Amino acid sequence: MKQERIVLSMLVNNEAGVLTRVSGLFARRGFNIDTLSVGVTLDPKVSRITITALGDEYIKEQIRLQLEKLHDVIIIEEMDLESTVMRELLLIKVKVEQGNRREILDATSIFRAKVVDLTPTHLTMEVTGDSSKCNAFLEYMMPFGVEELCRTGITAISRGSKVLKK
């Protein structure tokens, strides 16, 4: 069956071990997590987890149904990619050599990334956007010598008035 990108948003109890329960379920059932991000919500007792994965209809359905069975999962929703704002944050450290600083800074500005740290030898940038933008920026920077990078994984929210709640 056709593999599609799945973006799941869920509200879970903000308790120790909940992330293990959720990620453990993926491992146990043989589903791969591509990205995962988690943070507390307006209600301090509740966290929101965003998971992206690849899967066909069967995997999509099973992930949702199995996660719904977890006691700590309050609600889970598969996000409609058309009506969802998705963002990821990428931090990237690039080596600066004689003469290429300008070029790097230009690209940074075109990608609407931000320089967050600067030393005579290194530039650290922050870029926010959907995965393709982060990938494009990363690709552009590769030839300059990317020393280190970290990505937060996707976080997602519905457009319009729609709110994830039980």
Place this chain on the structure above:
Amino acid sequence: MKISGAKIVIETLIENGVDTVFGYPGGAVLNIYDELYKNCDRIKHYTTSHEQGAAHAADGYARVSGKTGVVIATSGPGATNLVTGIATAYLDSTPLVALTGNVATGLIGRDSFQEVDICGVTMPITKHNFMVKDINVLADTIREAFKIANSGRPGPVLIDIPKDIQTAQTHFTPNKKEDFCKVYKNGVKAFNDAMQLIKESKRPFIYAGGGVVISDASSELSTFADTIDAPIGTSMMGLSAVSCDNERFLGMTGMHGRFAASKALASCDLIIAVGTRFSDRATGNKTKFIHGKKVIHIDIDPAEIGKNIPAYVSLVGDVKKILSKLNANMQKIEREEWSKEVQSIKNSKDYHLEMDKSRLNPQSVIETVNKYADKDTIIATDVGQHQMWVAQYYNFKKARTFVTSGGLGTMGFGLGASIGASIGAQKKAVLFTSDGGFHMNLNEMATLVSYNLPVLIVVMNNNALGMVRQWQTLFFESRYSCTSLNRKTDYVMLAKAFGINGCKIDDMSKLNNAVKDALKYNRPYLLEVTIDPDEKVLPMIPPNGTINDIILKA
């Protein structure tokens, strides 16, 4: 008034209707055991030889009684010894609450003596687990545990209680037992679609699983079968849900199912699956299994719908309620042609039913027990050939009389389970076991004697790990790697050492009287029966096979 955490444990157990617990004391549960001592008139505690036995006993107790099994163990090794028992309960959907002690909260995470992260260990084999770090939430946590264990699809829940939480004091407000019933919504359309499919079907087949037993839906199921004029086959876990006297019952289907049941299933155009999850052992080749068939899947666990077999129509909820609703809304249907065909399948030579009667064989042993045992005698098994023979030959007449480890296939399950089952049902239990499985947890004979329980142990001794040996015969050119046990154990003397009488049968002529006498004992008894290691469980549909691959004769 403030009371201790240990006392809260006892009070909330009683609040949840618990009067029987199984377990094994230890350093981290001393306070709970002290309260058990003080409350011995309210809760009866059974001490086993090993925590695994206690977990299986609590499981067996729950399976026959429909109540929640409760098991208590200390921290570290006590807790890890429960693991196989908890996993067994998880795979077979038994409501179980496991209480473990742990080191004091200040010592957690420091590799303290007998410390283990049992919540981490049991995460994949429980519906949920808790570590209680605040005395003020202890009572509600235990209440929640009972609710989780019993709501929807039942299963095990573990509560880990550090030692200082057991000794801490807090106010306790008694509560009434909660109603665990979970309501699922099925649209009118789903019901109508299901009824329409049943009406349109020319050859429906009802495939019943353990959910029918758990939901106590035996009578609804047979009414349903009568209403829609369909034959019934069961998974192994579904055995006992339909009385063997029911004419529509064709037996167990699947890898070692009855020929008639598997044949009728293969010939049907509509499978109505009730309380079952289409295990690989039950379906064989999944694509061919449903070829040319539609499936109506009725189950309480929404995640089972479409997990192993795609459903055409699904109804999610308690199977008893769903069947009642279908029964109330359906007109009686008659299917003369299909009934005739089923009848002829049923009358066709049921090959595996005949074993060589000239020598002592598993079939005769099981049939003899069947002849003399009461219809509500609990039948427990270990795992392997003997388990399949019991599933094939024993005539179950009442739901919850068959206690066996289906999903996990736990060798060593039987003795502990039969202890719990005998206590839970307040009746005699017969344990069919074999030299392999029995050797795993035979230490629980001590428990049988301590509490003088009416359990008859039938050891079918074939000097081999029969099921693995059978696979080696069929699929590994008879290379019997490590399966010819040839133990020198004298089972009768062994039983005697524990304080149990017994006898050995190695001759067909002694069988009848020996079984008859053994069943009369109102205390533990052991029968060792010598079986030929070459006896096979047949028929057999090889893994991933179909009815066309069925092996009928050795």
